Amino acid sequence: MERFVIKGGKPLSGEIEVRGSKNAASKLMIASLLTSEECLIENMPFSADVDITRELCATVGSEISFDNYHRCVIKTLQINNALVSELSRKNRIPILALGPLLHRNGQAEVPVLGGCPIGHRPINLHLESLTKMGIRIERRPYSYFAEAPHGIKGTEIELSYPSVGATENILLTSVRAEGTTIIRGAAVEPEIINLIEMLKQMGAQIFYDNSSRYMEINGVRNLHGVKIRVIPDRNEIVSFAAAALATDGDILIRHIQEEYLISFLDVIRKMGGSFEKTRDGIRFFGKKPYRAVQIETASHPGFMTDWQQPVSVILTEATGESIIHETVYEDRFGYMKDLRAMGAAVHVTDECLGDPCRFQNQTFNHSVRIIGPTALRGRELEMTDIRAGMAHIIAALSAEGESLISGIEHVDRGYETIDERLRVLGADINRVNS
Numbered sequence: 551m552e553r554f555v556i557k558g559g560k561p562l563s564g565e566i567e568v569r570g571s572k573n574a575a576s577k578l579m580i581a582s583l584l585t586s587e588e589c590l591i592e593n594m595p596f597s598a599d600v601d602i603t604r605e606l607c608a609t610v611g612s613e614i615s616f617d618n619y620h621r622c623v624i625k626t627l628q629i630n631n632a633l634v635s636e637l638s639r640k641n642r643i644p645i646l647a648l649g650p651l652l653h654r655n656g657q658a659e660v661p662v663l664g665g666c667p668i669g670h671r672p673i674n675l676h677l678e679s680l681t682k683m684g685i686r687i688e689r690r691p692y693s694y695f696a697e698a699p700h701g702i703k704g705t706e707i708e709l710s711y712p713s714v715g716a717t718e719n720i721l722l723t724s725v726r727a728e729g730t731t732i733i734r735g736a737a738v739e740p741e742i743i744n745l746i747e748m749l750k751q752m753g754a755q756i757f758y759d760n761s762s763r764y765m766e767i768n769g770v771r772n773l774h775g776v777k778i779r780v781i782p783d784r785n786e787i788v789s790f791a792a793a794a795l796a797t798d799g800d801i802l803i804r805h806i807q808e809e810y811l812i813s814f815l816d817v818i819r820k821m822g823g824s825f826e827k828t829r830d831g832i833r834f835f836g837k838k839p840y841r842a843v844q845i846e847t848a849s850h851p852g853f854m855t856d857w858q859q860p861v862s863v864i865l866t867e868a869t870g871e872s873i874i875h876e877t878v879y880e881d882r883f884g885y886m887k888d889l890r891a892m893g894a895a896v897h898v899t900d901e902c903l904g905d906p907c908r909f910q911n912q913t914f915n916h917s918v919r920i921i922g923p924t925a926l927r928g929r930e931l932e933m934t935d936i937r938a939g940m941a942h943i944i945a946a947l948s949a950e951g952e953s954l955i956s957g958i959e960h961v962d963r964g965y966e967t968i969d970e971r972l973r974v975l976g977a978d979i980n981r982v983n984s
């Protein structure tokens with residue numbers, strides 16, 4: 551079993567280059583299944599999550615190669631096998647392959663979903679939308695089997711929640727459907743816009759308006775090859791920025807797309823953290839104690855649910871009572887018990903500490919009060935998901951003493967060689983076998 555040993559208390563400083571977005575990269579690989587021509591995807595992160603998607607694509611018939619410059623060439627001349635139920639259930643990507651596989655093969659079968667244990671994570675919106683497009687989906691013990699006996703037809707879909715995955719699934723299915731598909735209430739995360747740009751360059755006809763969450767897709771018969779670049783990973787940027795602030799450090803993060811970070815930068819400003827735009831990126835720096843803030847997670851352009859974990863560590867060092875109200879996932883505060891064990895004063899509750907959300911009057915612990923400042927102490931920790939795992943790492947980096955962290959396969963799924971890259975910034979972090 552691999553673990554991280556981290557000796558905390560050292561300010562991180564230096565420059566770091568952000569990798570391509572894990573949550574965009576896999577979707578672009580799935581989009582490539584829509585054509586028999588070659589696709590070149592640049593800025594691919596080398597994370598375990600991308601490996602899982604690579605395994606899926608290779609199983610259905612893609613020829614894939616990666617080079618040392620983070621480029622991926624993927625070509626799926628034909629689908630050899632669209633029934634891939636036997637694959638691992640380690641991430642939530644396979645359900646997005648249903649549409650592309652149906653268009654290429656007429657039938658498809660993908661494994662039931664995996665992914666981080668952060669709530670119930672239903673896929674009713676995916677299934678309802680695809681069904682409305684004429685796809686018949688059968689739930690089997692370990693898979694979803696799908697076929698479209700009368701073809702895949704454009705239709706009007708109103709999403710009751712702007713689900714990222716459901717929006718992507720509709721896009722990937724509608725681009726080659728017969729007729730026009732309209733999505734109202736669509737998610738408009740930057741990773742989705744990255745996917746739309748790829749599909750448009752492949753020949754898809756997509757019109758979208760972010761502010762009204764409206765998308766219109768005119769189906770086309772065929773799509774062709776493309777060269778596309780994965781956008782920078784917003785979650786990596788926030789993680790490195792939080793590591794800088796939590797350790798009284800100073801990090802320049804290169805190659806940032808600032809427009810995707812507005813709600814994060816607002817919070818940093820309110821906390822009294824500092825950032826400075828430079829020609830190459832954004833420099834994050836600061837000195838404890840920070841000021842307490844109130845945060846509500848939301849879909850884009852709101853404060854992202856994947857950011858609350860790294861930021862919560864900085865809030866343990868902020869003066870006063872901070873609040874995080876998680877409105878995207880119902881069960882994303884499991885890691886708070888570990889911050890408490892390290893010395894933080896945190897109190898989770900099932901109340902909505904903010905505007906009432908869809909988890910109101912239920913029993914989900916989806917809000918937390920963090921009272922600071924408190925000093926964290928190193929200890930043994932176990933990661934259970936990617937983003938909470940990043941909170942563990944940042945907490946250990948800012949704590950006094952040594953931490954031993956297990957379950958590190960979770961961060962390896964989402965962050966490329968995180969230990970090596972943190973070491974370059976001066977972190978005392980080592981991967982050990984024990």
Ligand code: EPU
Nearest residue numbers: 573671672673674675676712713714715716856878879936
């Ligand atoms: N939801 C439904 N029904 C559905 C789909 C979603 O009720 O059919 C609910 C979910 O249960 C959840 C909420 O809607 O409470 C948000 O789900 P969404 O579909 O928007 O998210 P996702 O596609 O499953 C992606 C990212 C997540 C990120 C969210 C929100 C990937 C592989 N995952 O998940 O990333 O938190 O969007 O931005 O792209 C992570 O990287 O650690 C991670 C969890």
